[in-house]
Amino acid sequence: MTTLDFRKYKNENKPISMITCYDSWSAAIIEETDIDCILVGDSLAMTMHGYDSTLPANTELMALHTAAVRRGAPNGFIIGDMPFLSFRKGLVPAMEAVEKIMRAGANAVKLEGYAGHGDIISHIVDSGVPVMGHIGLTPQSVHQLGGYKVQGKSDEKARELMEEAVALEEAGCFAVVLECVPAPIGQAISQKLTIPTIGIGAGNGCDGQVLVLQDMLGLNNKFQPKFVRTYMKGFETIKTALNEYDRTVKDRSFPAEEESYS
Ligand SMILES: Nc1nc(=O)c2c([nH]1)NC[C@@H]1CN(c3ccc(C(=O)N[C@@H](CCC(=O)O)C(=O)O)cc3)CN21
Numbered sequence: 548m549t550t551l552d553f554r555k556y557k558n559e560n561k562p563i564s565m566i567t568c569y570d571s572w573s574a575a576i577i578e579e580t581d582i583d584c585i586l587v588g589d590s591l592a593m594t595m596h597g598y599d600s601t602l603p604a605n606t607e608l609m610a611l612h613t614a615a616v617r618r619g620a621p622n623g624f625i626i627g628d629m630p631f632l633s634f635r636k637g638l639v640p641a642m643e644a645v646e647k648i649m650r651a652g653a654n655a656v657k658l659e660g661y662a663g664h665g666d667i668i669s670h671i672v673d674s675g676v677p678v679m680g681h682i683g684l685t686p687q688s689v690h691q692l693g694g695y696k697v698q699g700k701s702d703e704k705a706r707e708l709m710e711e712a713v714a715l716e717e718a719g720c721f722a723v724v725l726e727c728v729p730a731p732i733g734q735a736i737s738q739k740l741t742i743p744t745i746g747i748g749a750g751n752g753c754d755g756q757v758l759v760l761q762d763m764l765g766l767n768n769k770f771q772p773k774f775v776r777t778y779m780k781g782f783e784t785i786k787t788a789l790n791e792y793d794r795t796v797k798d799r800s801f802p803a804e805e806e807s808y809s
């Protein structure tokens with residue numbers, strides 16, 4: 548996968564699959580699958596570190612996880628999230644953050660929103676670093692949005708979303724994430740843009756889909772928004788295996804002779 552393939556997939560009406568990943572061992576599994584690209588999302592603050600928002604993620608943490616994912620998936624196309632405020636402190640700090648994430652092994656960066664940092668997006672793109680946009684529900688703005696809610700519900704808000712999407716394409720983004728918007732809006736934006744849209748809770752009309760790995764594996768018992776499909780009962784499966792280990796330790800059937808040195 549390269550940035551050129553994103554446009555090619557869209558032109559050939561071929562859906563793009565993206566999955567989040569934050570560590571080496573799951574990256575190695577993903578590398579063996581047909582999934583097109585990996586997002587080292589700042590959602591790792593929540594899924595990996597137990598925070599209740601993405602705000603605690605910083606550039607150092609994102610770079611650390613990006614490097615781990617790169618070691619696990621040496622050939623994957625990796626997009627690294629620019630964390631909260633990292634691109635809002637002026638051009639030089641923004642470029643230093645981009646540099647850390649790219650040097651950690653990303654192929655591209657993603658950043659939330661458009662208003663107020665269109666110039667920075669263009670500068671990153673002009674510097675030779677591919678940028679993925681992200682509009683709709685932008686979790687770094689959760690306090691301003693008043694919670695994790697579906698965005699673009701009114702005609703006016705939907706128009707604003709469309710304008711932002713077009714502006715991101717014009718700024719040079721190679722793709723754009725649409726998060727938690729009504730399916731008709733997701734479809735309308737996808738039809739308008741020449742770059743692909745990657746939806747999460749944005750309906751079937753998007754050019755691709757992304758889910759958080761732990762959500763789709765059913766590891767995230769507490770988090771069940773409408774857009775998540777669980778493809779595995781991960782929590783129960785792992786719990787059963789752990790209890791089996793515990794039982795075999797306590798009944799002394801583990802380790803067996805073949806698991807011991809003579
Ligand atoms: N594990 C995980 N998965 C994610 O998809 C995810 C994260 N973490 N962290 C960052 C953001 C936060 N996201 C969220 C969080 C909550 C809802 C949610 O509760 N949605 C409501 C919609 C309510 C409405 O109708 O407005 C739902 O019930 O689906 C949606 C997206 C998506 N992202």
Ligand SMILES: CC(C)C(=O)C(=O)O
Nearest residue numbers: 567588589590628724
């Ligand atoms: C949910 C996706 C799009 C994301 O930005 C993340 O995982 O941080």
Ligand SMILES: [Mg+2]
Nearest residue numbers: 588589590628
């Ligand atoms: Mg994110």
